[in-house]
Amino acid sequence: MSPTTFKQLNDWLHWLETTRPETNIELGLTRIHKVLDNARLLKPAPFVITVAGTNGKGSTVALLESILTGAGYNVGAYTSPHIHRFNERIRINGVEVSDQSLCEAFCDIDRHRKDNWLSYFEFAVAVAAYCFKQADVEIAIMEVGLGGRLDATNAIDPDLSIITTVDLDHQDWLGDTIEEIAREKAGIMRPGVPAIYGDPSVPESIIEQAIAVEAPLYRRGTEFNISVEKTTWYWQGKTRQGLEENIQKLPVPQLVIDNAATVIQAVKLLPYPVSYDQLSEGIARARLSGRYTKVVVENKNNDPVEVVFDVAHNPQAARKLRERLEQDPVPGKTRALIAMYRDKDYKSVVNILAPVIDEWYVSEFDSPRALAMSDLKDVVKDCGGSVGDNTPMTDIVDCSSSIDRLLIVGSFQTVSLYLNQAVE
Template identity: 45%
Template sequence: MTSSESPSNLAEWLQRVEALHPSEIDLGLARIAQVSRQMKLPSIAKKVITVAGTNGKGSTVCMLYSILAAAGYKVGTYTSPHLVHYNERVRINGKPVSDELLCDAFERVDHAREDISLTYFEFGALTAFDIFSRADLDVAVLEVGLGGRLDAVNLIDPDIAVLTTIALDHTDWLGETREEIGTEKAGIFRAGAPAVCGEVDLPLTVINHAQSLAADLMRRGEVYDFSKHDDENISGMQVWDWNGTRAGERISLVNLPLPSLPLVNAATCLQALHQLDMDIPEQAIREGLINANLPGRYQRLDKPVPILLDVAHNPEAASYLAERLQEEKHTGRLYALLGMLSDKDTDEVLTIMHPVIDEWAVCNLDTPRAIAADQLQAKLTELGASRVETCANASAALEVLLDQVSEDDLLIIFGSFFTVGAALEALSIVP
């Protein structure tokens, strides 16, 4: 395909889009706003929820969708990155859109942009917005890619802004303190609109920004909260209670089923959904919580051996993963397959996970951003790990570990979307 030829399939479109802009990341809304005006994009949905945060964005989007779908609404979700196939990023009613829909939308964006150089993420966001605008959606749920204030998703004005957590990640782009990062993430707030925050310890910059906009700041621990407890009727079963607000009135739900995804994000979802002014029956909430499953987020597989996949790639996510593993009190050995990117806080992640894992296999990843497997091995050896296998890629590491892991053990695959995606491909599992 030459530069003048129109791409004929999704792979060729993605190749073209990747080559359009000199930088992978170039934060700012000027380019995408200009192309949006030239496309004359209409509204993308009757209601829009935008989700930002260091961790928990994907699981929050997943549970928002699952509950809304159970209530009978037509929902579009835009998330990133994908694990295996690009189509995972753009879903309608939970199903990835087709190559054909994506290619048609890529064509429209490409025609409208003229000589404006869009980044890969900007092009993809406009493609999703174009598809959603033609789908007659009740709700669009948008996941911020990086930060919030200058992210392409922030082109769309949300009816509700959700902020999950604020921790140190992407510091080269967002700032080196929680206060600086909070300023960027709070950029998704809108004047007078609900801003639901799952972070209890909110930086003052977030609070001040909400006040400056007169946004309706809804903080966990103040406006809404949750608690987990034993089920009174079923021995060994745990449930949870939620309390929050709707239209200024206190409301509560009791004995809810535990989701497979983080409970704190489920609580934040419920507070956000109750601000939508839409009919969401309690039964839909219960069904949605039970049905919400997200590939690569504490995802369990039983075959060929017990496997757990999680994209945890920063200290906050690693702490959550380690805590859940320790709570489960495994009787067998815990094996880990790890691959990470060099721009992450590798040392802290390994420090958190090392005490939990019995045996390691580390691998290279198919990206120039990856940290080399031998570097990971050296770091783990320094921490006191006695046995660390180094492998050329995730598939090779998986092959090594599958020969060692028994039915009583657990294999944990984590460290990056690249790691989990490569493992899913090696296992022939479609997300």
């Protein structure tokens, strides 16, 4: 059946997943650039913000989206991967694009690709660009999938570049050192276009690339900074005109405060005014599924049990998750149900989380990259933890009480699988 005859989104997605699985990664800009050029989508919005980084990309996009839509601007946001459904990847003013609009976009992109083969991710980026152009968005926020330099989103020139953090992840694709990985992520920088780096420790290759392309660089700890108190925090940085600005008494966000600091610097560099109230309300309102998401479920005795879902799948994310668990203690036990990809640094993730986990349960998901339960079990045992395998989430909840909590962690696949079960 030709994809041009598809009328349902599920048909398009089934075709996409069976002919070009998401696990088949093919980096490069030649294919996607040709298709976007054919479809006149190389500039899907008057202002484009590209967000790269090892961790914090999704939170940064969510915060930007919340602030800018709350300020009355027409905003498109592209993120990946999704947790519940493909529509989550493409939003207009915080609302997921409809199945019908996505079908129209897939048809148009498939027509314009001609003989060009596109990967799953390239198709998704092109579909997002089409949806943004059709909706006449003023600001398009594009989250990089992998790296930066050769990622499909980088075929679209940004008007502002953001790199949240850099840590070891995807070494098979990006390099074995922080500097190598940072150099790949710095590939989203453009000549003369402002770039923001959101972590206090700035790799040299970030600075070198900014100098090479003459991109004004705004670094956390240098051009902008924050101070945090118990119930509020303060931001200091620079405006688009180069003036110093101090913002006081900001609300503590539900998402990571470091990303909120980066986002404020981004907002201050936009040609779109945002008031203090719009900034504060947007920060307080921002949420992101699967990032320390709490859901309360009942055990067999009808007692409430807290379940925390977090997609942490690399050492940097695990350290941040451990901090949040330590700051948010429970009087009982913390049990963890974990499943991961075998190409992730799963040993470090387990070692980092081990001090805050009382009991472990290992699982696996359906993917050629999935880590075997036996391998994950061995790592937990090496940490001295008690471990069970292939235990249903409901059974773990049933052995927990209202003073305990269950952590579901390890990847988007893990969170997607169990979060869907929890909310059914």
